[in-house]
Structures are given as structure tokens and as C-alpha cells.
Amino acid sequence: MFPEVNYPNSKEFLLTPGYDAPPLLLLVIRDAHIVSHQRNAQLVKVKQLTSKSVVLSRIFAVAHLFTPRQNNVLVVVLVVVLMSTAVVILFVVNMIAVITVIEVVMLVVVVMMMMVVGVIVMMDMVVVVVVVVVVVVTVVLVKRSTGDGASGCGDGGDDGDDVVASGVRGRGGGTSGYGEDDDDDGDEGGGDRYGDARDSAGGNYDNIG
Incomplete structure (x- = not known):
């Protein structure tokens, strides 16, 4: 249906001599086909980058359906993973030990830094999960130990x-x-x-x- 020539867009396709101008619908379908091929090529690159982790490759594949560029995919995945993990961590820590607003901010920043390092450098979700668990356990233990001291100060007051x-x-x-x-x-x-x-x-x- 279409000529076997790789034109970058519909305008050059229309201005190419020797070809009749196809209907607008065919041009739209052809452009969509080209865009899908470009996305598939980018998706292959992303899969090669994330070949060490099956979970990450699936997340990138799903996010790539909504974003056209690879950089946007990285941003979307990082934001979603970091926000969801921060919410879970805050919920768990708040159930075990009461924390202040400053400690919440510090905890979120530390977890985000750990996850960014784990995702970008190591490309392994197992390492990220282990680091997050260690951070949560450390915060809970510290809060439980300092909580007794706070109650003692209250008694003195x-x-x-x-x-x-x-x-x-x-x-x-x-x-x-x-x-x-x-x-x-x-x-x-x-x-x-x-x-x-x-x-x-x-x-x-x-x-x-």
C-alpha cells in the first residue's frame, strides 16, 4: 500500500515526485505505524539497559506506553516507585513509632537517595528492597529507644x-x-x-x- 521508502514524515511523502498523494487517513495510519516502530526501537534499548532485572524491564515497558521518550520513561518510573515506597515506609513506621515532620522528611530523602542509587547504578530491585528494609528497621529501633527517654523527660516535668x-x-x-x-x-x-x-x-x- 505504501512505497518501500523510509520518509521521516508525511510532508516529504506528499512532496516526493512519482507518487500519488494518498488520502489523509492513510497518511495518519502510516505516521502511527512509523511512531510505533520508533517506540519499539526505543523499548528494545530500554530492555537492554534493564536486562539484569525482570521487574524493572516490565515497569519500563508499561511506562513506555504512555511516554514517547526514554528519558521521560526513567522519570516516570522513578517518581512512581519513589512515591509509592515513601508512602509504604511512612505508613509502616507510623504504625510502630510516632515520628515528627522533620524526621518524616529526612526519612523520605534518605530512602529516595538509596532507591535512586539502587535503580540507576545497580539496576536491581532486590538491592533496593533490602536497603529500604534496613532503613525502616533502623528508624524504628532508634525511635523506640528515644521514645523511652522522651517519656522520662515528661515525668520530670x-x-x-x-x-x-x-x-x-x-x-x-x-x-x-x-x-x-x-x-x-x-x-x-x-x-x-x-x-x-x-x-x-x-x-x-x-x-x-
Whole structure:
């Protein structure tokens, strides 16, 4: 149906002397056929690059259906793998140990760096999975060990609150008391000033205090 000549696009096909101009539909079909051949050639290159890992080659093959260029395929695969792995890691770690926002960001960055190195350099998903598992286990163990220390600090804070509360109650009792209690507690809580004020205000307080 088409001439056995490899023209790069439909325009040169139309302007080539010696051939009749085919209908537009045939041109569209021919262009689609050329594009599919180009994609198949690129897919063969990708398969050669990822021949060490069956999982990666399948992921690249699926992603190549949606992106025309090999670089875009790499970007799409890396983004999908990294995001899905980060979500799984955060879910697992959050189930075992409570982590802060800064630790979440640091964990995601570390996992992404490990996965990029494993995918690009080693081209083996097994290595990537092992590295991710090691990172998750390390983070969980560190959080569990530091979690006990955090609870201990919290207990100390509670004790401090109790001391402050008792001190407030003691000073309150001193200023509200009369007689000898006021003098004794006044030395610590400023009760002497209250006693002087009462002394200058009238003789009743002077006699009582």
C-alpha cells in the first residue's frame, strides 16, 4: 500500500515526485505505524539497559506506553516507585513509632537517595528492597529507644509542676494567715511587707500579728 521508502514524515511523502498523494487517513495510519516502530526501537534499548532485572524491564515497558521518550520513561518510573515506597515506609513506621515532620522528611530523602542509587547504578530491585528494609528497621529501633527517654523527660516535668504548685499553695497560706504563721512564712514569701502595711493601717492587725 505504501512505497518501500523510509520518509521521516508525511510532508516529504506528499512532496516526493512519482507518487500519488494518498488520502489523509492513510497518511495518519502510516505516521502511527512509523511512531510505533520508533517506540519499539526505543523499548528494545530500554530492555537492554534493564536486562539484569525482570521487574524493572516490565515497569519500563508499561511506562513506555504512555511516554514517547526514554528519558521521560526513567522519570516516570522513578517518581512512581519513589512515591509509592515513601508512602509504604511512612505508613509502616507510623504504625510502630510516632515520628515528627522533620524526621518524616529526612526519612523520605534518605530512602529516595538509596532507591535512586539502587535503580540507576545497580539496576536491581532486590538491592533496593533490602536497603529500604534496613532503613525502616533502623528508624524504628532508634525511635523506640528515644521514645523511652522522651517519656522520662515528661515525668520530670510533671514533678516540677508539682513542686511549683506546692510552693504557690505554701505562699498563699502564709499571706492569708494571721499571727505567728504570717511572720514565719512572710520571711520567704514577702509577708513582712504585708505585715508592715497592716501595722501602719491599724492597731488591730498590730495586736494580732
